[in-house]
Amino acid sequence: QVTLRESGPALVKPTQTLTLTCTFSGFSLSTGGMSINWIRQPPGKALEWLARIDWDDDKYQTPSLGMRLVVSKDTSKNQVFLTLTNMDPLDTGTYYCARAVGYGLDAFDTWGQGTMVTVSS
Amino acid sequence: EILMTQSPATLSVSPGERVTLSCRASQSVGTKLGWYQQQPGQAPRLLIYGASTRATGVPARFSGSGSGTEFTLTISSLQAEDSAVYYCQQYDKWPPFTFGPGTKVDIK
Numbered sequence: 001q002v003t004l005r006e007s008g009p010a011l012v013k014p015t016q017t018l019t020l021t022c023t024f025s026g027f028s029l030s031t032g033g034m035s036i037n038w039i040r041q042p043p044g045k046a047l048e049w050l051a052r053i054d055w056d057d058d059k060y061q062t063p064s065l066g067m068r069l070v071v072s073k074d075t076s077k078n079q080v081f082l083t084l085t086n087m088d089p090l091d092t093g094t095y096y097c098a099r100a101v102g103y104g105l106d107a108f109d110t111w112g113q114g115t116m117v118t119v120s121s
Numbered sequence: 122e123i124l125m126t127q128s129p130a131t132l133s134v135s136p137g138e139r140v141t142l143s144c145r146a147s148q149s150v151g152t153k154l155g156w157y158q159q160q161p162g163q164a165p166r167l168l169i170y171g172a173s174t175r176a177t178g179v180p181a182r183f184s185g186s187g188s189g190t191e192f193t194l195t196i197s198s199l200q201a202e203d204s205a206v207y208y209c210q211q212y213d214k215w216p217p218f219t220f221g222p223g224t225k226v227d228i229k
Contacts (some may be wrong), residue, residue, distance in 0.1 A: 037218070045158075047208055054199035060216040063122075096164055107155035107170035107228065114164050118132040 001078060002026035004036075004097050011088050011118050020099030026087065029055055029075050032113040033102030036080040042093040048094075053080055054102070065068075077083035089119045123147050123211050125221035133227040136220045140196040142224045144209035149189045153213030156185055159223075160205045168207075169194065196226075204228045 008020035022036055023110040029036065031063035038050040051061040070083040080091050080097060094116050122180040134140050144154070152172035157165040167176045169185035172192055182197040196203055209221040 046222045047210075049216075049220065049221040052216070052218075064216045064217075067179075095171075100212075104153075105170065106153070106215070106218075107167055107210070108157075108165075109167050109176060110169070111164040111166070 002099065002110045004099060004110060006095060006097050006112045006115040008117065009114055010116060011120065013121050014088060014119060016087050018084045018087050018091070020095055020114060020115060022082070022112060024078050024080070024099070027099070029073060029078065029080070031055055035100045036073070036100055036105045037100060037108055038094045039096045039108070041096070043093045051082060066100045076085045092117065094120045123214055123219050125148060125209055125211060126221050127153065127176055127209060127221035130222070131225040131227065133229050134199050135229040136199055136201060136204050137213045139141060140199050140226060142194040144192040144194070144221050147191045148214070150211040151153050152188050153211060154187070155210045157208045157210065159208065162175055164167035165208065176220055190229060191197050199226070199228070
């Protein structure tokens with residue numbers, strides 16, 4: 001059974017750095033084609049894709065966040081990390097990680113339950 | 122960046138009725154189009170990928186069609202548990218992957 005779970009702080013202050021962890025099971029990120037994606041959703045709003053890290057450590061991210069965002073992985077621990085610097089209240093929302101199996105099947109077939117992050121002083 | 126639009130924004134439908142949701146891409150995405158269902162308080166769930174292939178465990182009342190820039194998700198007979206927001210997403214030209222703004226389906 002494929003599962004993903006996000007974890008991290010529920011509350012961060014403006015200008016602080018957010019680090020989220022996606023812990024997964026039921027598959028290996030060393031399998032060709034696999035990727036983990038990060039998506040966020042402000043309260044009451046639509047989904048926004050943030051970043052992707054591939055099985056071979058290729059990384060992609062949304063241009064809108066520029067240098068603020070870093071994605072990394074620890075394949076041996078089945079974990080992927082999202083770091084977002086200089087947090088702003090506009091970054092408030094639910095953050096999801098989701099898997100894609102790749103090789104043209106890049107839809108996100110399995111999602112974590114999400115973790116809500118509030119940015120407030 | 123490919124812009125995804127969806128219509129209508131909301132609709133209210135009686136159980137048993139047929140529902141048709143539309144999604145449009147600002148440029149062709151072939152059939153690299155997915156549909157997701159997000160029930161209240163839940164994570165999104167993949168319903169359809171490749172524009173028309175149902176994901177594992179998705180009931181047969183959900184079907185997808187279209188290619189290029191115009192896509193449709195159809196629910197053949199609406200059930201109460203289908204009350205949700207439905208998002209389309211393109212995965213043809215990325216980064217970034219882009220989602221539509223969603224269509225909210227309410228049960229009358």
